[in-house]
Amino acid sequence: MSAAPLVAIDTLTISLPSADGQRLFPVREVSLEIGRGDIVGLAGESGSGKTITALSLLGLLPPGGRMSGRIDFEGRDLVGLGPAEISAVRGRDIAMVFQDPMTALHPMLSIERQLTEHLRHHRGVDAKAARERAIELLELVRIPDAATALRRYPHQFSGGMRQRIAIAMALCCGPKLLIADEPTTALDVTVQAGILRLLQRLRTELGLSVLLITHDMGVMSALTDRVAVMYAGRIVEQGMRGDVLGRPRHPYTYGLLGALPHDRGEEMVLRPLEGTPPAIGALPQGCPFHPRCQFAQPVCRTAEPALRTVAPGRAIACTIDPLGEMAA
Amino acid sequence: MSLLSIRNLEVSYAGHAGTTVRAVAGADIDVEAGQIVALVGESGCGKSSLGKAAVGLVPASGGTITFAGAPLTPLRRGARPKAERKLQMVFQDPFSSLNPRRRVGELIAEGGQVATEAGDTAMSVGECLERVGLSAAFADRYPHQFSGGQRQRIAIARALAARPRCIVADEPISALDASAQAAIANLLVTLVRELDMGLLFISHDLAIVRTIADVTTVMYLGKIVESGPSASVWRDPLHPYTRSLIGAIPRPDGLGMLPADLPGDVPNPARPPAGCRFHPRCPTAIAECRTVEPLRERLRPERSVACHVAAAMEQRVRADAY
Amino acid sequence: MRSAWLQPLGIIGAGMLTIIVMLAILAPWIIPFDPNAQAFGRFLPPNGENWFGTDQLGRDIFSRVVHGARVSLPYAAQLVVLSAVIGTILGAIAGYFGGWIDGLIMRAADLVMAFPDIILAMAVVAALGPNLFNAVLAVVIVSWPIYARVVRSMILTLRDEPYVQSSRLLGASSGRALWRDIRPNVAGPVVVLAALEYGHAVLILSGLSFLGLGAQPPTAEWGSMVSEGSKYFDKWWMSVFPGLAILAVVLAANFLGDTLRDAFDPKSTKAFR
Numbered sequence: 040m041s042a043a044p045l046v047a048i049d050t051l052t053i054s055l056p057s058a059d060g061q062r063l064f065p066v067r068e069v070s071l072e073i074g075r076g077d078i079v080g081l082a083g084e085s086g087s088g089k090t091i092t093a094l095s096l097l098g099l100l101p102p103g104g105r106m107s108g109r110i111d112f113e114g115r116d117l118v119g120l121g122p123a124e125i126s127a128v129r130g131r132d133i134a135m136v137f138q139d140p141m142t143a144l145h146p147m148l149s150i151e152r153q154l155t156e157h158l159r160h161h162r163g164v165d166a167k168a169a170r171e172r173a174i175e176l177l178e179l180v181r182i183p184d185a186a187t188a189l190r191r192y193p194h195q196f197s198g199g200m201r202q203r204i205a206i207a208m209a210l211c212c213g214p215k216l217l218i219a220d221e222p223t224t225a226l227d228v229t230v231q232a233g234i235l236r237l238l239q240r241l242r243t244e245l246g247l248s249v250l251l252i253t254h255d256m257g258v259m260s261a262l263t264d265r266v267a268v269m270y271a272g273r274i275v276e277q278g279m280r281g282d283v284l285g286r287p288r289h290p291y292t293y294g295l296l297g298a299l300p301h302d303r304g305e306e307m308v309l310r311p312l313e314g315t316p317p318a319i320g321a322l323p324q325g326c327p328f329h330p331r332c333q334f335a336q337p338v339c340r341t342a343e344p345a346l347r348t349v350a351p352g353r354a355i356a357c358t359i360d361p362l363g364e365m366a367a
Numbered sequence: 368m369s370l371l372s373i374r375n376l377e378v379s380y381a382g383h384a385g386t387t388v389r390a391v392a393g394a395d396i397d398v399e400a401g402q403i404v405a406l407v408g409e410s411g412c413g414k415s416s417l418g419k420a421a422v423g424l425v426p427a428s429g430g431t432i433t434f435a436g437a438p439l440t441p442l443r444r445g446a447r448p449k450a451e452r453k454l455q456m457v458f459q460d461p462f463s464s465l466n467p468r469r470r471v472g473e474l475i476a477e478g479g480q481v482a483t484e485a486g487d488t489a490m491s492v493g494e495c496l497e498r499v500g501l502s503a504a505f506a507d508r509y510p511h512q513f514s515g516g517q518r519q520r521i522a523i524a525r526a527l528a529a530r531p532r533c534i535v536a537d538e539p540i541s542a543l544d545a546s547a548q549a550a551i552a553n554l555l556v557t558l559v560r561e562l563d564m565g566l567l568f569i570s571h572d573l574a575i576v577r578t579i580a581d582v583t584t585v586m587y588l589g590k591i592v593e594s595g596p597s598a599s600v601w602r603d604p605l606h607p608y609t610r611s612l613i614g615a616i617p618r619p620d621g622l623g624m625l626p627a628d629l630p631g632d633v634p635n636p637a638r639p640p641a642g643c644r645f646h647p648r649c650p651t652a653i654a655e656c657r658t659v660e661p662l663r664e665r666l667r668p669e670r671s672v673a674c675h676v677a678a679a680m681e682q683r684v685r686a687d688a689y
Numbered sequence: 690m691r692s693a694w695l696q697p698l699g700i701i702g703a704g705m706l707t708i709i710v711m712l713a714i715l716a717p718w719i720i721p722f723d724p725n726a727q728a729f730g731r732f733l734p735p736n737g738e739n740w741f742g743t744d745q746l747g748r749d750i751f752s753r754v755v756h757g758a759r760v761s762l763p764y765a766a767q768l769v770v771l772s773a774v775i776g777t778i779l780g781a782i783a784g785y786f787g788g789w790i791d792g793l794i795m796r797a798a799d800l801v802m803a804f805p806d807i808i809l810a811m812a813v814v815a816a817l818g819p820n821l822f823n824a825v826l827a828v829v830i831v832s833w834p835i836y837a838r839v840v841r842s843m844i845l846t847l848r849d850e851p852y853v854q855s856s857r858l859l860g861a862s863s864g865r866a867l868w869r870d871i872r873p874n875v876a877g878p879v880v881v882l883a884a885l886e887y888g889h890a891v892l893i894l895s896g897l898s899f900l901g902l903g904a905q906p907p908t909a910e911w912g913s914m915v916s917e918g919s920k921y922f923d924k925w926w927m928s929v930f931p932g933l934a935i936l937a938v939v940l941a942a943n944f945l946g947d948t949l950r951d952a953f954d955p956k957s958t959k960a961f962r
Contacts (some may be wrong), residue, residue: 084544197632198410227409227571232615232628239625254545257574257617261625284621298549299619300574309578311550315514424854446862456858464851468873477869481860522855529859 043114044072045215045248046096051108051118053091055101057320065091065319067272068108070346073216078242078249080263080280082256082295084316088272089252093218096133096250098125113215130157134209138221140201143208144193150177150204151189157211176207179244180237199230203237210241217241220252235261256296260284265352268292271317271327274346278353288362289355290332326358334361368436369397370565371421371454371533377429378416388637390416392589393430395663398533398565403556405568405580405597407612411633413589418537418569422456423447435532452481455526459538461518465510471496471521472506478528487530495524499554516547523554533565541571552579574616577601585609588644589636591663595670605672605681607649643675651676696951702944705937713758720752724909732924742926744917753909754930760910761938764825765890772829773883776836777875783837784844785867795841798834806831807896814902821910824903828893832886839882840875847871877953885946888939895935911935 053066066088073079081089095106098120110117112132117125137143145153154176155169164172170189177185180203193201202222209217219238223231239262241247253259259266259280266283268276268291276289287293294312301308314331317323323330329339336359344358378391390413398404408414419425421432426441433439434454458464465474472492479489493503499520510518519539526534536555540548556579559566570576576583577597584594585606593606604610614627631648634640640647646656655675663673666681712719721738722728725748733743741750783794801809806828813827844867847853853870861869895912897903904910911931918928 084546199632227633228573228615228626229409229611229629230632232617232626233630235617236625236628255617256545256619257626260619260621260623261617263623280623281621284619286621295545296619298546300578309549309553309575311548311553312546313550315516315544315547422858424858442857444863446865447858447860449860452858452860454858456855458851458855460851464855466852466856466870466873469870477856477861478859484860525855525859 044074045077045113046071046073046250047109047111048072048092048096049109049111051092051095051106051110053088053095053100054105054107056103061320063319065272066095068346069269069272069274071267071274071277073248073250075215075248076242076246077265078238078251078263080251080253080259080266081269082254082259082266083269084254084295086316086319087269088319089269090220092269093135093220093250093252096216096218097129097135098122099129130214131212132214133216133218134212134214135218135220136202136205136209136222138224140198140205141193143205144201146193148192149189150191150193154189154204154208154211162212172211173207176210177204179210179241180204180207181233182207197230199226199233202226202234206234206237206241210245210247214247216248216250218250218252221254222251223258224253224255231258238262256284256299268295271322272319273327273356274354275328275356276354277346278350282350282353286362288349288353288360289357290334290361291328293362294331294333326356334359368433370400370435371396371398371567372433373397373417373421373430374433375430376417376420376427376432378413378420378425379428380416382637386637389428389589389639390636391420392639394586394589394591396421396567396584396591398567400532400565401559401563402582403559403566403568403580404582404584405570405576406584406586407570407573407576408586409571409612409633411588411636412586413636414569414586415537417586418456418535418567421535421567422454423451424456449481449485452485452529453532455529455531455534457519457522457526457534457536457539460542461515461522462510462542464522465518465525467510469509470506471508471510474510474521475506475525475528478525481529485530490528490530492528495528496521498527498558499524500550514547515543516550519543519547519551520554523551523558527558527562531564533567535567535569537569538571539568540575548575555579573601573612585612588633588639590644590673592645592674593670593672594663595667599670605666605670605677606645606674607651607676608645611648611650643673696948698944699948702941702946702948705941706945709758709938709941710762712755713762716755716759720749720755722749722752724748724753724756725907732921734924735926741930742924744914744927745921745924750914750926750930753914754911754934756909757911757914757931757934760821760904760908761891761894761912761935764821765887765894765938768825768828768832768894769883769887769890771825772832772886773836773879775829776833777840777879779833780837780840781844781867781875784841784848785863791841794837798837801831801834804831807893810893810897811900811902814897819902819905821898821904821908824894824897827897828890831893832890835886836879836882839878843875843878844871847874881946881949881953884942884949887946888942891935891938891942 048069048071051066051069052064054062054064057063069092083089096110106118151173154173158164158169158172173189174185177188182188182203223234238249242249251263263280266280267274270291276283276292283292287296297310298312317327325340325342326344329335338358344356346354346356348354373396376391376394377389380388380390382388394417406414420427423439423442431438434451437450439451475492475495482489492506496503496505501520540551552575555566568580580597583597583600585592587608593609604613611629615629617626629648642658643656643661646652653676661673661675663671664678665671727747729739729743729747731745731747733739735742739749741754744750779794783791809831810827813830814823817823853866856866856870894903898910898912899916904913911934914931915928921927
């Protein structure tokens, strides 16, 4: 990585009020850097805190949510910003696409209206220029026959095409960072492959940085440069994509990958990761993963391990590091 | 005759403006006892309609379904015939397939009643729960007290209580977390082997299908395009659609390879393309594919495919061998 | 469960209704005077002895208002239960059988709902003769369709739920599935609807009495008291106090109904857990 990263999240902790008046910590001491033109993946099971981490970049926390730590975006700390300032960043510098493209698309408005409205009313671009920009965007995301497509409505497109349109909308103000939250989870594999290729192309053509949130390690492997794996609100493993997925060093990453179908000669086996992630309000003492960990030692039950650097650009939060020799 | 035998099945729905949509347009599938047959395809290919028709939840508009030697009747207002209750279903969403207001034990006991009525000795509720890897003490709880994976186990226990000879599972793991997916898939394999049941496993996920199914059947736009032993289909797919499906799966190996994409969208099933249904998206289509619909042919022992090009290739290989 | 009742509106509604019901039950020991005794001067404004004043016959209005709860509350309760039962049964039949039976029941429901309910109720009472029993009957006739509609549409949706289908595959006939799988899920919304309708029932019963078609003199009924009061416009206390009683019951029933609706909605954060 060269020079200063685009985004540097530093010991970000997020707390939310719980039903009984306590405070819950769905995200704890997360540090993550995203360089310009980098695609960084955030992995983990549902409830691991990956989505809420991403939403915090947009200043979108659930009611009563509080942040501490720093989110450095091009030299500005987003944590201290007021609602007006953060909403200026949101949409212009940081945009987001979701699992369901209909989250971003209005079912009753034409594609043209949805793509041009922001430009015309907030940027003062005139109608003709806005339309040209809209066509340009649709061509960028490879919507065939862009001029006709502008007159259509979301329901006239397939799921994959809708996701492309949602991405075009996210790109309309030329953001520097795109947050993609499970952007292909609802799509068929053949369509997913197209969207992954699109995101890769946007990175090379526009120099876009992408924060990709997914539980699908295949998608992670196809697209990212670096990967962070979250468990119970913390990053437990972080490093280059090839290292983390090819030679996982944290037992959780190892277990997640082991649960996937793998080629192991002719014999096919699935080795499920037993148990379920703990609820954020009821974390076990010590390492939150120890009840499910096949390598757990008595020490894991007492002290929660901090994220520590074990090799250049590689960090894990595991006291015993049982896979260290294998990975090195 | 197979345990569950589906011949030339058609399922149609009324579409917009008086049109008829053939969701399943002539499909053959056989499931034997102790065998896992996977039905794979993308959304809208008709695999769910096939699964529902296979148990009688939707009526077939053509073709026959035979279960244990007797023709299956579609479900009407009355109770399902006793013999047919040996054919059960596991649904995709374990949050809607268990009645939220009934206790787990009560739900499973309903399945046990079926077994008793059919002259079998019913498994106790506790036994059913333990078979699927849950504690017998869970019988007093309500479904919402469980995670997705546990609920799917409960749904399987409920079906098991009826002592089924065959289960149709419609995307039983796709709503679950990755780690739970593997566990439920393994559970189904164990049950099939131990109880000598047949399993029709409907899924969009070829990677997981390959690891658990004996036979893989691939469906595209209402038609079965390829079928054969899972390992063989995965290693050497004959139909270009099967090749695209396998090529589009991203591998979690950390090598950073982008999967191959298949351009175009699945056509509207109300107006399927003439000739081979796959030809507009097919990278190897020839002139014949646009006009003549290919029939599924047995090209090798246990392998069948509906593709003009694959058939021609195979013939040439055979000719060379002589 | 606790969280549902900790809603402020729920507490207020339940509290108000409890007080009103207690007043009705304990009325004979609470009220200072016989509600029908013409024991005082006519048209006395509220004072130390007659807290709500007296009416044109010199009866104590406070005693009459409290005693009136013994008329309105039980009659309204009976008619809500009756119309909920009738509406639920008809809606279930329509949803379950479909076809021409469904058509017949739902067109009848549409027909009833096409009239303003007080007008239709008036016509019914006029035909049967003005008394409280006929008024209750009339209100039942105008209020069953809303239950029928809700129940029918719920049955049509729930019928295709995977859990119902899975019971059917296990051999439950569709009637048994209706009873075992669908009924428990319909019960909650019907109870909520009945709670919301309770206020409406009190209102429309009082309305009929106001028009002289319900309770007959000298019965102390809130609607007829408001009606009598309206003839003596300058004697405000005669209609204001019974009117406030009606308002209190309607409000309490609506608060309670809203809270119940939240409580039964599984998607609501205030749901029963």
